[in-house]
Amino acid sequence: MLFLAFLTGGFSVQYFSAEITAEDARSSAKIMGLEFTDAEIDSLLPALEGFREDYISLRKKELPNSVSPALYFNPLPPDFVTPTEQNAVSFSDPGEVKLPADRSELAFYTVRQLAALLKSQQITSTELTKFFIERLKAYDPTLHCVITITEEKALQQAAKADAEIQAGNYRGLLHGIPYGAKDLLAAEGYKTTWGAMPYKEQQLDYDATVVQKLEEAGAVLTAKLTMGALAMGDVWYGERTRNPWDPESGSSGSSAGSASAVAAGLLPFAIGTETLGSIVSPSTVCGTTGLRPTYGRVSRHGAMALSWSMDKIGPICRSAEDCAVVFQAIAGPDGKDLSVTDYPFNYQADYPANRKLKVGYDQAAFERDYGFKEQDQASLKVLEDLGYELVPIELPEMPDIGFLLSVEAAAAFDELTRSGQDELLVRQTRNAWPNLFRRARFVPAVEYIQANRVRTQLVADMAKVFEEVDLYVHPSWASRSLRITNYTGHPCVVLPNGFQENGRPTSISFTGKLYDEGTIVGVAQAYQNATEFEDQHPALKD
Missing domain, CATH: 3.90.1300.10 (Amidase signature (AS) domain)
Known part of the structure; x- marks a missing residue:
């Protein structure tokens, strides 16, 4: 079990660790819709302790909201033919425009x-x-x-x-x-x-x-x-x-x-x-x-x-x-947002009509x-x-893969959740960000990858x-x-x-x-x- 003590007035947090038990592992597996034998859980426990230490170490690294993951989404399907020809862009003539009296x-x-x-x-x-x-x-x-x-x-x-x-x-x-x-x-x-x-x-x-x-x-x-x-x-x-x-x-x-x-x-x-x-x-x-x-x-x-x-x-x-x-x-x-591609934008005012x-x-x-x-x-x-x-x-x-957004959002505002500063947000309902950030932490990494x-x-x-x-x-x-x-x-x-x-x-x-x-x-x-x-x-x- 992991106890958190939030320090009010700043984005900081103290961690108090207790031994992870077999019951902790069994409960976590239940949340994920999985079931492990006693022997399997016994084998898991040392690694779970190690993971937790890794998480705590990771959280010591400052990651501002502007830092993106190393993985980039690519919307291109197989065999997609990317556009290359940039034609002249033309907009319609608004006609003679006069400054209105009013x-x-x-x-x-x-x-x-x-x-x-x-x-x-x-x-x-x-x-x-x-x-x-x-x-x-x-x-x-x-x-x-x-x-x-x-x-x-x-x-x-x-x-x-x-x-x-x-x-x-x-x-x-x-x-x-x-x-x-x-x-x-x-x-x-x-x-x-x-x-x-x-x-x-x-x-x-x-x-x-x-x-x-x-x-x-x-x-x-x-x-x-x-x-x-x-x-x-x-x-x-x-x-x-x-x-x-x-x-x-x-x-x-x-x-x-x-x-x-x-x-x-x-x-x-x-x-x-x-x-x-x-x-x-x-x-x-x-x-x-x-x-x-x-x-x-x-x-x-x-x-x-x-x-x-x-x-x-x-x-x-x-x-x-x-x-x-x-x-x-x-x-x-x-050159700063590496997900952005350089493809032409072709618009002609009368193109669709013709x-x-x-x-x-x-x-x-x-x-x-x-x-x-x-x-x-x-x-x-x-x-x-x-x-x-x-x-x-x-x-x-x-299938419903809506948790993709919540997981990424929870990562983007990880420190907000861990610091307790999420309590300052106006909306605090079940479907507002503070709770969505918290519940996203229970989405297994495997399921996040499967959804992608x-x-x-x-x-x-x-x-x-x-x-x-x-x-x-x-x-x-x-x-x-x-x-x-x-x-x-x-x-x-x-x-x-x-x-x-x-x-x-x-x-x-x-x-x-x-x-x-x-x-x-x-x-x-x-x-x-x-x-x-x-x-x-x-x-x-x-």
Whole structure:
């Protein structure tokens, strides 16, 4: 038996060891669903004592959250032909964009519309940045979507953008555009709290790669946005982030502030992350358009690690094409996150419309009775009207391997558990992180490896699905597709497709082949061009 004495006030722990008995070993085997004979247990005991000493020795080695395991998840199935040809990326022309007489309308302009105003110098980045800072200040007391307004940095970056644009040095569509970053991304000079009380004052002295790349594109970091504590849900150490369509309800998470701020017109776009639904879910609830890229597309250097084999970074925007604009800027290797690959991103605004694509649909999910079935059936009809061939598909069967995430998360926050500082987290329910971290320690290493072997088979099974279709569509609530594709690393776009009777948005999701974000974003944009759901916005009260 191992006794722990937690030292309050710091991340430290004392260990008091007692002899491991045969009954201890028998009880542990029972937890694992195994049974050993008395002779087998007797043979085990010396090694178990040795293992425990190894564990104690290992825990003396400082391992910050930024240190990843030596093993890297690879989403490629056997015989996968990796894309190599980079074509010219083209975005649609927003047409003639005029500065509105009522500047409040700028709140819901797309990135491309704002870019047209900035490039033509009808408005400056400084003016635009101040406009969004004022909106953040006005509506955050209701929505609780902001942790830090990075006003000083934002105005400096905006002034630099103005000088460059005026000098004719235009960097592209993000030049001078304000944005927000989920507060698990490091930004030098500002706190990076991970939404959790134990890290409330944490400040990292460098920029995350995504923040660096957006600065290189000329974007203006305007706010660090809320997230559910340690990337779960919408409850952080200060409050609960709210849904702009219904501020009495939460925004879902964990990219809670990113989706809430964009939906409310507080920022043109924001950066979110997803491990098992954290872009799709808040985008669904808040009516934004989100892109979860293929695993290994965007560097996670400078981002809080939750699950090294599942974490992904992507944009939350007003439209699918805006997602493509932001994704192009942040994708690609940096030499720091070794899971990131250098594959082309091919997006042409009219590409999907000029192709006879086969769009699969998750037949079993669409046939169920659920509250948003009418909206989803209407979405299928829109896709048919656009000329796509709808093909029913079946997703592969899989056992529940959800403990993969919990085990990796427990390792990422090992010291938090052992120090007792997990008691500082706001949520302390059975299914909140403190208990999930503790129970993950009872998952045997053998089962963790076996689950990853199942995952390898799942990757191969999904490759067979995509032999029949170019992409597939599914209800955003369909947890089976969401889980499978977060384990396999496939990209997904989620976008609004209607409203419930209570006025809250509904959404539909498109999932694509590995590294084929261009196709799913293009089909999603074609859908949005044929509908107007992304053009509808919540009515906000100061």
